[in-house]
Amino acid sequence: MHQIFDEKEIKRAISRISHEIIEKNKGVNQIVLVGIKTRGIEISKRIQKNLEELEEVSVPLFELDPSFFRDDNKRTDTLDPMNFMGKITEKDVILVDDVIYTGRTVRAALDALMLKDRPKTVQLVALVDRGHRELPIRGDYIGKNIPTSREEKVVVYLRPHEEEDAIYIDN
Template sequence: MSEATHVIMDEAAIRRALTRIAHEILEKHKGVEGCVLVGIRTRGIYLAQRIAERIKEIEGVPVPVAELDITSYRDDVSSETRPSSIPFEARIEDRKVILFDDVLFTGRTVRAALDAIMDIGRPQMIQLAVLVDRGHRELPIRPDYVGKNVPTSRTENIEVSLVECDGSDSVTIMNPRGKA
């Protein structure tokens, strides 16, 4: 079945949303001391890196960025396959972790990320930043920072493209043909 697509965020809109999120993080934390940005692989890491760049431009202070692979923590993978250690570049013990993902939908990816982070250490707090919140939560998870709220139906899909892995920046909503 073919799909009708509609771009809901272009490169400029994504840039503005990430700049706003960077300012919100700085305002909420009065700087970035004690913070670490953690991106969920794949696109979350690029969002975290971009936010870190914006914060450095604004404040002149670097903020640590780490990548988190949650594959073995997904609830559709047996727990027996979980690795005994997770590669992680940044210390999180007693730090403020800001977790990044591209799209928040059911909350299951974030739940897996929370489990992975807690296996690494005990942060002071964990906050969630997403580029797009599309609703339809199955778990009680709410983002602290949102680029754009996009109400969707369950039949629609949100596709985030980032230049680092897809060649261009955009957020597209895809409707099954005939439902547009």
């Protein structure tokens, strides 16, 4: 594996994204962060901390597992899709994931959000955009664009799930 981002670069990217969110939304009063399971949640927590330190306002954060809504997943469990997070009606939802690739996970997350409530806007954060979109989805805030082949994998390590903060490309 080849490292493309170390801990400092990840921290800088999340800090920059946090500032861009504040600037684009003219503050954070109407923002709700929604982290996509698993590493999107950790990135959301870091963004939330930055936003609260910079703006001195508490920013709600919800966790979302969009796997129930994926078109390539035939789930038969009893997940209640209407009971997965708090209120987002008329809020500016900042949807956060670690890597955006084909766009299918984001599409599933959008389906979940729209089934739940009616957000005012939905903006997308991705720590890495690796291209190869199958759907017309793009990130509003990107940590780094990393062109890859379809055979390569982008591997994101974040504490506390792993022992380091780093991003690798694995051939």
